[in-house]
Amino acid sequence: xxxxxxxxxxxxxxxxxxxxxxxxxxxxxxxxxxxxxxxxxxxxxxxxxxxxxxxxxxxxxxxxxxxxxxxxxxxxxxxxxxxxxxxxxxxxxxxxxxxxxxxxxxxxxxxxxxxxxxxxxxxxxxxxxxxxxxxxxxxxxxxxxxxxxxxxxxxxxxxxxxxxxxxxxxxxxxxxxxxxxxxxxxxxxxxxxxxxxxxxxxxxxxxxxxxxxxxxxxxxxxxxxxxxxxxxxxxxxxxxxxxxxxxxxxxxxxxxxxxxxxxxxxxxxxxxxxxxxxxxxxxxxxxxxxxxxxxxxxxxxxxxxxxxxxxxxxxxxxxxxxxxxxxxxxxxxxxxxxxxxxxxxxxxxxxxxxxxxxxxxxxxxxxxxxxxxxxxxxxxxxxxxxxxxxxxxxxxxxxxxxxxxxxxxxxxxxxxxx
Numbered sequence: 001x002x003x004x005x006x007x008x009x010x011x012x013x014x015x016x017x018x019x020x021x022x023x024x025x026x027x028x029x030x031x032x033x034x035x036x037x038x039x040x041x042x043x044x045x046x047x048x049x050x051x052x053x054x055x056x057x058x059x060x061x062x063x064x065x066x067x068x069x070x071x072x073x074x075x076x077x078x079x080x081x082x083x084x085x086x087x088x089x090x091x092x093x094x095x096x097x098x099x100x101x102x103x104x105x106x107x108x109x110x111x112x113x114x115x116x117x118x119x120x121x122x123x124x125x126x127x128x129x130x131x132x133x134x135x136x137x138x139x140x141x142x143x144x145x146x147x148x149x150x151x152x153x154x155x156x157x158x159x160x161x162x163x164x165x166x167x168x169x170x171x172x173x174x175x176x177x178x179x180x181x182x183x184x185x186x187x188x189x190x191x192x193x194x195x196x197x198x199x200x201x202x203x204x205x206x207x208x209x210x211x212x213x214x215x216x217x218x219x220x221x222x223x224x225x226x227x228x229x230x231x232x233x234x235x236x237x238x239x240x241x242x243x244x245x246x247x248x249x250x251x252x253x254x255x256x257x258x259x260x261x262x263x264x265x266x267x268x269x270x271x272x273x274x275x276x277x278x279x280x281x282x283x284x285x286x287x288x289x290x291x292x293x294x295x296x297x298x299x300x301x302x303x304x305x306x307x308x309x310x311x312x313x314x315x316x317x318x319x320x321x322x323x324x325x326x327x328x329x330x331x332x333x334x335x336x337x338x339x340x341x342x343x344x345x346x347x348x349x350x351x352x353x354x355x356x357x358x359x360x361x362x363x364x365x366x367x368x369x370x371x372x373x374x375x376x377x378x379x380x381x382x383x384x385x386x387x388x389x390x391x392x393x394x395x396x397x398x399x400x401x402x403x404x405x406x407x408x409x410x411x412x413x414x415x416x417x418x
Contacts (some may be wrong), residue, residue: 025057025118025409028111028139030126032101034089035061036068038269038299039239040324041146044185045123047206048144049075051401060115062107064089064100080107090272091241105129112137118409125149128171131178140408143179145188147321148172181408185321187346202404205347206324207397208331208388213304221304225292231262232371235309235334237302238325240267240274245317245339248360250281250291252315255364257290260371266292268305306332311370311377314338315363322346331388335377337366352383 029052031045052059053074061075065082066089081103086096104126112120112133120141122130127143134141150168176182176196183202184192192201219229227233234256240246246267256263270278270293282291297305306312312329314336322343329336330352338344339362340355348355354376356366370377 025055025405026115027052027057027059027119027121027405028115028117029059029061029063029121029123030104030108030130031061031063031123032097032104032126033064033123034067035063036070038296038302039091041123042067043299043324044146044204044206045144046070046072047397048121048401051398052405054398055402055405057405060111060117062104062111066100078107078111080104091239101125108133112139119405127175127179131175134180135178140180140412141178142404142408143175143182145176145182145184145192147185147319148188148191151319181404183404187320187322187343191320200407202400203346205392205397205400206327207394208327208392211303213307217304218308221308225264225266227264227266227292228262231264232260232310233308234263234265234311234313234367234371235268235305236265236313236315237268237305237328238314238323239296240270240278242274243317243319244323245315245358246278247281248317248339248358248363249313249315250278250285250287251360252364252367253287253290254285255361256367256371257287259368263290263367263371264292265290266294266305266308268294268302269296270294271296302328303332306334309334311367312336313363313367314344315358316341316343317358319343327388327392330384331392333381333385335370335380336384337363337370339363352380352387354380 029045029049033042033045035042035045049059049061049072053072057074059075060078062078062080065079066087082100084099086100089096089100108129117139120130120134120139121144122141123144124146127141131141149172150165173195176192176199179199181200181202182192182196183204186203186205189201189203192199222229236246236249238244249265253265275293275295279293282288282293306328309332312332312334314323314326314329316323316339318341320343326338326344326347336348336353337356338348338353339358341358344353344355354366354370356362370380
């Protein structure tokens with residue numbers, strides 16, 4: 001492989017089976033994310049990069065100048081300017097993200113001037129300049145819609161007003177109609193079809209790691225966390241952002257520990273102010289003994305925490321896009337409790353998860369039911385594992401990526417068709 005196509009990106013512990021390259025494409029992936037960090041969108045983008053690599057594509061990755069170094073064969077990393085020396089980008093909307101996004105446009109323009117690409121794969125807000133410049137240079141654009149723009153910003157005080165939300169929805173519809181294809185997170189396909197019925201649209205179902213922890217790891221982890229061998233463990237793995245519903249989960253714990261006194265809740269993935277806010281809430285409710293609140297862990301360590309669980313929980317309180325954690329939950333072979341929201345029903349149903357009313361009482365009732373009924377939990381766990389084995393394998397994901405690229409690159413871009 002040419003040296004100039006080696007990347008500084010890698011997914012820790014990635015040992016996915018190789019597929020035979022089927023076609024040669026040069027792709028520009030534009031990802032306004034701190035790639036390499038163990039959180040939703042960066043993980044999803046790295047999955048796509050791995051798939052493109054195995055398909056034999058030459059990839060230029062235009063991404064933030066912050067994040068962790070990793071390596072993917074066939075991917076050349078271009079990190080755009082960082083004149084303000086920003087070192088960390090929080091999840092969601094922020095001034096730091098806006099400043100880094102502003103420097104994206106000239107970097108994208110320079111890339112398109114210097115190199116001829118078969119396709120632009122633009123993630124989230126990067127799709128706005130990508131469709132404009134893609135049309136100018138005659139390059140088709142795939143919009144990777146990890147979340148809905150109006151929904152993502154509705155909780156910000158300045159951006160939740162009716163007129164602002166209406167404007168954001170109009171901007172999103174404009175983008176959906178002008179992209180050559182849209183690949184959305186599970187749960188968002190209906191939004192794409194409604195806003196842009198003529199656009200080629202597909203939905204991501206991401207592969208699971210499927211890796212089992214080494215023998216003895218779970219016991220050692222329990223001991224490290226001070227959890228007795230007999231205590232039932234409820235695990236959450238993900239960010240601590242407000243939309244994840246962790247405050248609702250904390251509110252449910254009083255009821256749970258009254259019914260199952262030894263239950264311990266292990267929450268993995270907290271950092272920054274959201275984590276500190278949750279720690280304060282746990283302390284105020286005097287629930288410290290029932291919780292283990294842990295910082296973000298490398299993705300390679302997460303299977304051990306999932307294997308330790310007697311129950312996995314996803315208490316998301318709002319949002320239409322499926323949490324990425326659910327894919328790993330399904331393959332973990334543990335019963336799942338999730339709030340009954342459209343986001344979860346994009347992949348979960350009553351056969352492979354207990355879907356709870358999205359309230360503290362509803363969540364508590366569902367958790368108690370599973371912890372008190374091992375047979376019910378075993379049924380749910382087996383159905384979830386079987387679904388993951390049949391539908392969430394790596395080879396199937398690579399095939400879906402290939403199919404999308406075949407459809408997009410086999411026809412002229414929208415700019416040439418109109």
